[in-house]
Structure formats: structure tokens, C-alpha cells
Amino acid sequence: MSQSSGRVAWVTLWLFIVAAAGVALVFLFGKPASPPIAPAPTSLPATEASVASVPSTQPVVIQTYGQLLHADLANYPDTRPWAVPVDLNDAAHLILREPIYLCSRGDLWITRPDADPLPIVLARAAGESEHIVDRSIAYIIWSLDRRGLWEPSAICRNGEGFEIVSINDRRPIVWHRSYHWHFAITWIDGQTTRLIVPSDLGVSIITLGKELSEDYFPLTDSSAATQPSNTPAVLFDTRGVLAWIPADEHFAQTRVARYLDGKWTQLDSAAWPGDIVYLAPLLDGSVLQIRRDAAGAELTFASLDDPGINETEIAALVEELGDDDPDKRVSAYQRLTQYGPKINPILEKLVSTAAPEAQGRIHMLLQGATLGGMAVNGDQLTLIARLRDGGMVFCAPQGVSIPQEGQGPKVVSPDYLAMRPGKPVQELPAAIVDRLTKSGGAVTGLRDEWVVTTADIGPARYLPPDQFEPLLRPSERNYTHLFAIDGRGRWLLHEDSSQRTLILDPTVPDPTPRLAIWLIDTGNGAGWNKADWPVIQRGTAHWIVGDHDWQAMDPSEPMLTDTAKPTEISPLCTDPDGNRYYGGQTNLLLLTPAGRKLNWLLPDQCAGSADVPPWLASDRQGHLFLFNSTGRIARLRPAPGDAQPFALEAVFAEHVPDFQLVRRIWCDPAGRIDVAYEGSRMALIFPTGQVPPEIEDKILPQDLRRIDSP
Numbered sequence: 001m002s003q004s005s006g007r008v009a010w011v012t013l014w015l016f017i018v019a020a021a022g023v024a025l026v027f028l029f030g031k032p033a034s035p036p037i038a039p040a041p042t043s044l045p046a047t048e049a050s051v052a053s054v055p056s057t058q059p060v061v062i063q064t065y066g067q068l069l070h071a072d073l074a075n076y077p078d079t080r081p082w083a084v085p086v087d088l089n090d091a092a093h094l095i096l097r098e099p100i101y102l103c104s105r106g107d108l109w110i111t112r113p114d115a116d117p118l119p120i121v122l123a124r125a126a127g128e129s130e131h132i133v134d135r136s137i138a139y140i141i142w143s144l145d146r147r148g149l150w151e152p153s154a155i156c157r158n159g160e161g162f163e164i165v166s167i168n169d170r171r172p173i174v175w176h177r178s179y180h181w182h183f184a185i186t187w188i189d190g191q192t193t194r195l196i197v198p199s200d201l202g203v204s205i206i207t208l209g210k211e212l213s214e215d216y217f218p219l220t221d222s223s224a225a226t227q228p229s230n231t232p233a234v235l236f237d238t239r240g241v242l243a244w245i246p247a248d249e250h251f252a253q254t255r256v257a258r259y260l261d262g263k264w265t266q267l268d269s270a271a272w273p274g275d276i277v278y279l280a281p282l283l284d285g286s287v288l289q290i291r292r293d294a295a296g297a298e299l300t301f302a303s304l305d306d307p308g309i310n311e312t313e314i315a316a317l318v319e320e321l322g323d324d325d326p327d328k329r330v331s332a333y334q335r336l337t338q339y340g341p342k343i344n345p346i347l348e349k350l351v352s353t354a355a356p357e358a359q360g361r362i363h364m365l366l367q368g369a370t371l372g373g374m375a376v377n378g379d380q381l382t383l384i385a386r387l388r389d390g391g392m393v394f395c396a397p398q399g400v401s402i403p404q405e406g407q408g409p410k411v412v413s414p415d416y417l418a419m420r421p422g423k424p425v426q427e428l429p430a431a432i433v434d435r436l437t438k439s440g441g442a443v444t445g446l447r448d449e450w451v452v453t454t455a456d457i458g459p460a461r462y463l464p465p466d467q468f469e470p471l472l473r474p475s476e477r478n479y480t481h482l483f484a485i486d487g488r489g490r491w492l493l494h495e496d497s498s499q500r501t502l503i504l505d506p507t508v509p510d511p512t513p514r515l516a517i518w519l520i521d522t523g524n525g526a527g528w529n530k531a532d533w534p535v536i537q538r539g540t541a542h543w544i545v546g547d548h549d550w551q552a553m554d555p556s557e558p559m560l561t562d563t564a565k566p567t568e569i570s571p572l573c574t575d576p577d578g579n580r581y582y583g584g585q586t587n588l589l590l591l592t593p594a595g596r597k598l599n600w601l602l603p604d605q606c607a608g609s610a611d612v613p614p615w616l617a618s619d620r621q622g623h624l625f626l627f628n629s630t631g632r633i634a635r636l637r638p639a640p641g642d643a644q645p646f647a648l649e650a651v652f653a654e655h656v657p658d659f660q661l662v663r664r665i666w667c668d669p670a671g672r673i674d675v676a677y678e679g680s681r682m683a684l685i686f687p688t689g690q691v692p693p694e695i696e697d698k699i700l701p702q703d704l705r706r707i708d709s710p
Helices: 003-029 046-051 065-072 118-127 311-320 326-337 341-353 356-366 430-439
Strands: 092-096 100-102 108-111 130-133 139-144 150-158 161-165 170-173 185-189 192-198 202-208 213-218 233-236 241-244 257-260 263-266 276-281 286-293 296-303 382-386 392-396 400-404 407-412 415-419 442-446 449-454 458-463 467-470 481-485 491-495 500-505 514-520 525-528 534-538 541-545 550-552 580-583 587-591 597-601 615-618 624-629 632-638 646-652 662-667 673-677 681-686 704-708
Touching (some): 065 092, 065 130, 118 130, 118 161, 139 185, 139 192, 150 170, 233 276, 311 326, 311 341, 326 356, 341 356, 356 400, 382 442, 415 430, 430 467, 442 481, 525 662, 534 681, 615 662, 624 662
Parallel strands (some): 108 130
Antiparallel strands (some): 150 161, 161 170, 185 192, 192 202, 276 286, 382 392, 442 449, 514 681, 514 704, 525 534, 587 597, 615 624, 673 681
């Protein structure tokens, strides 16, 4: 092959790769769509002034999450999603009005009238993680088709009831009950798909097939003097399903029912009374009951099945209680606490020959009903929270007694305990207990995350071992209800009064103007190199601050420190499109490469100070950053087609350093706005407020300032 034809082949291959990458990005994020059909509301709260909908006269079908953001949020950054999700504290804060549903696979289902019809979206849903649909979703069923592939169907409201919508048909659900679909569960029972759906007073098992069938069980009488305030609870036991309504201070009249072999059976009320708060099925076929009584709580066991105990397995766990590895000892003990009293005869035979450090734990298991091997002091338990996975969080106001090796039990008072299906009882971290005890508030758990919500800071994420990271900005404190974390790490919070949703999205840029400023003052010199990377001098060495790390500069390369200061006849800056900017004190003049002039009188909020020389820098997202007053940065956006040639998007003043003796302000190759000032000091400004994780690891917390627009 000739060199010429080889070059042609390589160029063709390169163009194909670029085109394929472009198609992939559009598939993931969608190209920016035209504004939506519906006009914007006439007025909005101040917190949403920057994300108002924009009217449109051209109909458009919204198919992707990226198109939705461009349609809903005014001036949304025209950029692709981040290749690697950023930390949650750098996530975009997006307020959406559309109904949003999170399915069991962790996908978002967002309802808009200008979306594709639901059956069309269902047909392509298996390969997507966000779905824009034209009907509100109550529940999504994922089941296997005839080819063994997972496919979705949707539960939607239909008049006074509900219907199941699939790719090919619609089937009405003919039983008109007050179904609580947000607590529903899809149960793949062998070859049969069933839906477990609580309602106000009972639980339904809806079996899917050629015909729909329902097995409903009422857990209390509708004519009872007191009606429950809690939604029925459902848990899987060793072979079937248990259902009851948790008792509280007003209601203690539940029936306990079990679904097994295709039918409901009410369990004997003598062993399964109406004051049950929580049930924990155990591996030996027994069930731990937490019951409410006048004095506090009662822990009892009830037998449900007799699956048979593997004595060899129990003996192996007892042996591990004396293992040299403390993690193995803890794991073995947690496993043993997931059995009930049916293993006691085995433990009684083994305790005398067990290792000394194991005997205390065995005696704790033998003493009676405990929570995860912890004795509840005073039998005092208070239900604090119900979790979306079917678990509950309890407070033990008098604490718990925890066995210790070679010494008496440790008492933790007060204490908080989480009981979750299929998991050992978990003692909440001490920092969470301390915050709840001192500040009150509420706790919720999603996946492996814990969030404590208090009146002073709202929801805060627990970061081990003892830190809390507030999730909300001051203007977002109404969004107190964290209800989901989706499969891509987006956190969803509701504002109960309006049903709007705040999405903390670490995968896309934030539409709210923000800055992050890294202050570097540890060198004895500061400047830049010929490629415009910032450089810090330390002793005789020069270090480039790259996009990922510090990098030693070639000793033969000089560090530049001087630049010509802007004058009235020289431009403040020239952007990547060749536009030149002048002025910066009372006005801003734009001169295009074609010779067009656009003059703008600066608003009072960003008018310059006479004693501060103006500086202007352009980032890579089409924004201008104006420095013309001490301790203030204005973010502008050119708008040559609008009535005014520029738009003032934000004025940052709080926590902005007082840059003195500025030598240069510029945009470096990483897209940061850099300020070299006072001889040896440097500030690196991240224009989106998002700091790449790889470089944030190199920044001391005290050197990083995060600034939100007011």
C-alpha cells in the first residue's frame, strides 16, 4: 500500500471513530433540544430564577435526559456529561417540576407531555438508564420475556383505577383499592411473576399471566374504632411472605398474615398479637417479634417453620468466635445472631469447650431475645424511621448491653439500631447517635448511606468516621425528603409542599453559577510557563500545577512573571472566537473579528472601582469573568442576538479574596481562571465550581473556597 493511500485509510478510520463517539454521546446525553411547548410560569421563587422554563413555538419530542435539562433549565450549559462522576459536593443541583419515579433497577422515569408514547419508551428501556415518558408512572415491573431477557411494563393510573401498559398491550387492574405502589415489590416466584402491593388496610398479591388474578388479605377491619396511620409492612420469610400493620400509640389491632403456596393464611393471634411493630424472620425458621406494650417494648420469638439446623455449620461459627482475626470473630457472631432459639441446644453443648473470648458472646445469645446479640436495657424501644427497603430504625433510650471478650458487657446509652431485611442488626455509628441525641431531627438510610436531617442545616450525609456533609444550599432547605439514590449516583429529594424534585446529579454540569478557588501561597514565587500552565516556585525548583497533579518543570524552561497590563487601547482579553473586549470600568465594549462593535453599560452590581485596574478572562464555556473591584468577581455571558449584548449571570463577593497587585489573570489549558498576584501568590479558579477529584486530592481543605452565587 502506498503512503498516500495509507494516510487516507488512517484519516477515514479516524473520522469513523470520531463519528461513532459523537453518536454515543448523543445517545447518552442527547443534543440540546428546542425549548418546551409550555410557557414559563409568570413568577418563580428566587431559588429557581436561574432554572425557569423557556417558552417555545415549535413542538419537540423530548427523548433524553440531556434534552430535558436543556428544555427545562434556562441557559443550561451546552456541554456533555462528565466522563467520570464528580464528588457529591460538586454535583449539579437541578430542580425539576416533572413527576419522577425510580424503579427497582435504579432508573429514572420522568413524565412530560411532549415525550414519546410510553410503549415506544418501554421498547428501548432495557438499554437506557433515564426514560422520558408521556404518562405518569406508578410502578415499573421488570420481568423476563420468552427469550430470557428483562423487559419492563408500567403501572399507570387509568380513570379511577390503574392499568398495566406493556410494549404491545394495556390491561386494566379491575380491583379498585388504595394501592401504595411506592411500597410495591416485584416477586419472581419460580416461573411466575407476582406483585406484592400494600393498600390502606391490607396487602394484595397480583399474579401476572394470561389473566390477572388478585389475592387480597385485610389486615384490620374497616369498621374498627381506630384506624392505622402506618402503611402495611411486608417481608419475605424463609419460604413465603409475612404482612402486618405496625402498631403505634393509636393502633394495635393488626392481623398477621402469611402468603404461602399461593394463598393467604392468618396466623394465630395468640402467638402473633395485634401489637407487633416489627418482625425479623430468622434462619432457623423462627421470627423475632418486636411488640409494643405500655412499658416500652417486648422481644419474643415465634416459630414459623422448621427448616432444619446444620449443626456442623453452627459449630464452625462457634469456632470462628475464637479466631485470631477480629473481623472473623465479629462476622461469625453476626451470623449466629441471625438464628433464633432453635440453635440454643447446640450452643449449650459447645459453650464449655469454646475459646474463653467466645464464651461471653455465646452466653449473650443464650440469655433470651436480643437484637443482634445486644440486650435492650429496660426493654425500651421507640420506632424512629421506616426505611424504603422494608427496614426500621429504633431508638433504645436506656441503651443496649453489648458483649465484650474477657470482660463485662459494654453499655451504650442511648443507642440507635437499624433492622433491615436479610441483614444483621446494625448499631448506627456513634456520630449519628450523638447528632440525633443533641440536635433531634430524623434519620434515613438508602443503600449503604445514612442521612441525618436537622432544623439548622437540613439533610446531611454521614461520612465515616464522624463527619457530616450538608446536602443542600441555604435556598434549598425546603427539600427535606430524601427518597431515592438512583443507579448512577443521583440523589433525589422532594419538597413536600410543591412536589418538585431536587436532583443532586454528579454526572452533569451545574446550571447554578458557582466558583471554587484554590489559594496557593506556599511558594516564594508564582508565574506561568510558555504554554500558560500556572507555575509555583519553591526554593530553586519550579512546579507546574497541571490538571491532575504537580509536575516538575524542565530546569531549562523559564518561569514567566511579567505581562503587559491592559490599557485603554489594548483589549482586556481576546476570547477563542477572536472577539476582543475593552473597557471594564463603566462599560464593556465587544469588537468582533468582522469589525462589529457592541457596547454595554455595566450594571451597578458589577460597575468597577476607580482604584482597581480591570481584568477580564474568558473560560471554555462561553463565559467572561470580570475583576474590577476588590473582593468581587462578575460572571458575564455574551448575548449578541438579545436586546442587551451581555447578560450578568452572577456576582460573587462572599469569600472572594482581595486580589492585590495582580500581575496576570488568564485561562490555563485545564480551563481554570488563574490569578497571579502579590509576587508569590496564585489563585486557581474552577469556573463551574467543580473540582476534578484527581486534583482535589492535592488540595488542603483550608486552601479551597467554594462560592455559590447569591
